[in-house]
Amino acid sequence: MSIRYPNGKKFEKKRIFSGQKNVNNKDDRFSNRGMSLEEDINETNDYYRAHQIAVIHKKPTPLQIVKVNYPKRSAAVVTEAYFKKPSTTDYNGVFQGKYIDFEAKETRNKTSFPLKNFHEHQIQHMKEVMQHNGIAFALLKFSLLDEVYLLEAHELMSFYDKQDTNRKSIPKKEIEERGHLIPFGYHPRIDYLKIIDKMIDRC
Amino acid sequence: MSIRYPNGKKFEKKRIFSGQKNVNNKDDRFSNRGMSLEEDINETNDYYRAHQIAVIHKKPTPLQIVKVNYPKRSAAVVTEAYFKKPSTTDYNGVFQGKYIDFEAKETRNKTSFPLKNFHEHQIQHMKEVMQHNGIAFALLKFSLLDEVYLLEAHELMSFYDKQDTNRKSIPKKEIEERGHLIPFGYHPRIDYLKIIDKMIDRC
Numbered sequence: 001m002s003i004r005y006p007n008g009k010k011f012e013k014k015r016i017f018s019g020q021k022n023v024n025n026k027d028d029r030f031s032n033r034g035m036s037l038e039e040d041i042n043e044t045n046d047y048y049r050a051h052q053i054a055v056i057h058k059k060p061t062p063l064q065i066v067k068v069n070y071p072k073r074s075a076a077v078v079t080e081a082y083f084k085k086p087s088t089t090d091y092n093g094v095f096q097g098k099y100i101d102f103e104a105k106e107t108r109n110k111t112s113f114p115l116k117n118f119h120e121h122q123i124q125h126m127k128e129v130m131q132h133n134g135i136a137f138a139l140l141k142f143s144l145l146d147e148v149y150l151l152e153a154h155e156l157m158s159f160y161d162k163q164d165t166n167r168k169s170i171p172k173k174e175i176e177e178r179g180h181l182i183p184f185g186y187h188p189r190i191d192y193l194k195i196i197d198k199m200i201d202r203c
Numbered sequence: 204m205s206i207r208y209p210n211g212k213k214f215e216k217k218r219i220f221s222g223q224k225n226v227n228n229k230d231d232r233f234s235n236r237g238m239s240l241e242e243d244i245n246e247t248n249d250y251y252r253a254h255q256i257a258v259i260h261k262k263p264t265p266l267q268i269v270k271v272n273y274p275k276r277s278a279a280v281v282t283e284a285y286f287k288k289p290s291t292t293d294y295n296g297v298f299q300g301k302y303i304d305f306e307a308k309e310t311r312n313k314t315s316f317p318l319k320n321f322h323e324h325q326i327q328h329m330k331e332v333m334q335h336n337g338i339a340f341a342l343l344k345f346s347l348l349d350e351v352y353l354l355e356a357h358e359l360m361s362f363y364d365k366q367d368t369n370r371k372s373i374p375k376k377e378i379e380e381r382g383h384l385i386p387f388g389y390h391p392r393i394d395y396l397k398i399i400d401k402m403i404d405r406c
Contacts, residue, residue, distance in 0.1 A: 049331065052335075055328070057290065060262060060265035061266070061268070062263035063268075065266075078281065082281070083281070084263075087260065092296075094302035094332055095335065096336065097301060097336030098301070099297035099302040128258045129297055132298065132299065132300065133299065133300030
């Protein structure tokens with residue numbers, strides 16, 4: 001029997017900093033509340049669907065399937081596949097007839113949000129959505145502070161497009177000023193559509 | 204060396220009839236034109252994006268990932284995964300700010316379209332999209348006749364909800380009357396948004 005002490009913390013931290021996402025988010029207990037951003041959003045979306053507020057789904061993880069086995073009398077098994085970079089954001093759907101599209105990212109940084117968390121094609125996709133009058137935004141979580149902000153895509157772009165070798169992140173202060181803090185709730189946990197609803201009213 | 208004669212045709216036909224989709228559609232040469240419906244739609248969506256008409260993507264195939272290997276110095280390999288039933292339709296996106304959502308199916312039948320091609324949760328999803336004023340429809344291809352129809356979701360539901368043990372398909376005549384034939388084009392190949400555009404104008 002082996003007893004393992006939790007001394008692997010540094011490794012885990014590094015992985016989170018790199019902006020990678022765990023496939024199985026059940027193990028992602030980054031935040032003080034013990035819930036990953038993805039879990040919170042999935043529950044929120046379930047709430048929206050159950051209460052007929054909106055229909056928003058997370059897209060499946062894109063995989064390049066190379067080999068599939070078809071064992072007799074059982075389900076097909078994919079035995080070789082590779083992760084592909086997503087060509088769009090992770091979440092989209094419909095709210096009041098309008099197209100909703102967003103990406104969710106978290107960081108353990110406390111003072112700024114690293115832009116490398118966003119893939120180039122995700123940014124490109126958000127720009128296209130804006131062109132077609134879709135509603136595009138990002139949900140940004142500061143895990144250690146337990147704060148989630150909604151940042152509209154055009155604000156995100158204003159930082160992304162002017163990043164240089166010196167600055168590859170958005171200062172938290174700017175996110176506070178130009179974004180919208182979403183208070184945690186019980187049901188739904190992250191009520192991001194409340195903010196979107198107000199924006200639509202303003203239009 | 205083994206020489207194989209193509210006597211497996213019956214099996215292949217059966218597979219198509221059952222409404223299953225091939226993961227690698229490059230091999231799907233069902234239609235006279237040598238193009239699968241999926242290929243035609245993907246090219247059409249590429250055209251829409253390139254010409255800034257709309258942003259519509261196919262969702263990745265949903266897989267339940269069980270095992271992932273991380274070989275040193277190379278990309279992670281998924282070594283065990285299973286196909287999951289999709290909980291939504293395959294295609295969605297934005298057109299003139301509006302939410303677009305559809306499913307594409309083909310049949311080798313000539314006189315009717317089998318309803319078993321649609322999963323229950325895809326139907327449920329389309330109903331939810333309609334509730335939220337999204338634009339939901341199906342693209343139905345009669346492969347052997349090389350005809351593609353757009354059938355609005357509410358028309359599809361009117362058949363789906365009243366199917367019984369006797370009738371589990373939509374007669375082609377009804378699709379002709381209540382749907383919209385989409386003529387094949389060169390660019391884009393299946394200009395389904397032309398029909399949607401007219402519908403939006405009518406509203």
